[in-house]
Amino acid sequence: MPLFNITELSEKLSTGQRLLGIDPGAKTAGLALSDVMLMVASPYGALKREKLSLMAQKIAGIVREQDVGALVVGLPLSMDGGFGPAAQAARDWAQALSDQIKIPAVLWDERFSSSVVNRTIIGEADLSRKRRGEIVDKMAAAYMLQGALDYLSMERSRHFSSSED
Numbered sequence: 001m002p003l004f005n006i007t008e009l010s011e012k013l014s015t016g017q018r019l020l021g022i023d024p025g026a027k028t029a030g031l032a033l034s035d036v037m038l039m040v041a042s043p044y045g046a047l048k049r050e051k052l053s054l055m056a057q058k059i060a061g062i063v064r065e066q067d068v069g070a071l072v073v074g075l076p077l078s079m080d081g082g083f084g085p086a087a088q089a090a091r092d093w094a095q096a097l098s099d100q101i102k103i104p105a106v107l108w109d110e111r112f113s114s115s116v117v118n119r120t121i122i123g124e125a126d127l128s129r130k131r132r133g134e135i136v137d138k139m140a141a142a143y144m145l146q147g148a149l150d151y152l153s154m155e156r157s158r159h160f161s162s163s164e165d
Helices: 006-012 052-066 084-103 113-124 129-164
Strands: 017-026 028-034 042-049 068-075 105-109
Touching: 006 105, 006 129, 017 042, 017 052, 017 084, 017 113, 028 052, 028 129, 042 052, 042 129, 052 068, 052 084, 068 084, 068 129, 084 105, 084 113, 105 129
Parallel strands: 017 068, 068 105
Antiparallel strands: 017 028, 028 042
């Protein structure tokens, strides 16, 4: 399947379908789910990074169980917004995953997701480094997915207000 931009993606979703956010890290991929109204992202879990075919099977199971209509995959742009090797690898991975499980995907900027979550957890929660590591990936996926949901909400509001004119 082709990778879509976020505004095209909203047209492809059926009513009541969720989005699955994936923050593909080097060792694990954090997962987050939206609600059916596409307003709130919640941490869902993490998968150990392994061969794409094995990860695709696990993600396909989540897609079926949770009625997921599309994937939002984190795109690690360079700090200046450039598209470097890590972004290309994430794009290729998202494309291959989308093709394997036959579900549309979009890429979403995730440059600051892990650092924001780490700072928040360190500042607000009394957790060991090991325990923090266990939750950062899924929290970063939720942070990234929430950004995409907020953008969709803003676009819907803009579209709704312009259709009233």
